[in-house]
Amino acid sequence: MFFGRFVVFTRAAVPLLAGISRMPYRRFLAFNALGGLVWGVGFVVLGFVAGNSYAAVADAVGRTTAVVVGVILLGIVLVWRSRVRRLRRTGA
Structure with a gap:
């Protein structure tokens, strides 16, 4: 469930598969929320680092x-x- 957030197809399919396999809702919610949080924060940090790196690269070359x-x-x-x-x- 957690890693399903990071792959486009699985982001849509994992909830369906969790329901089919009768995963308890609390467990689904915990992993879904954790995955969404890590995914969101990760991409914001990645964008921030890329933006800061651009300035360093632009100065260098x-x-x-x-x-x-x-x-x-x-x-x-x-x-x-x-x-x-x-x-x-x-x-x-």
Whole structure:
């Protein structure tokens, strides 16, 4: 139940599976609340650390380099997504 918070598909499926397996509601609630709390706090801390790291990286290599790397990564993601969509359309 706890780790179900961290994976997209299981986040929706775990409550159903807990109900099917007749997990006691108090136990479900405890693990669900703990998982949600850790997930929420974890992503906030991750965002905070990433934001602070960006300033350090920008000072070290320059903002221009960071922007160029960001544009390249964005291009890679867009090409990958278009290929995945094309493969889904063709049924491969």
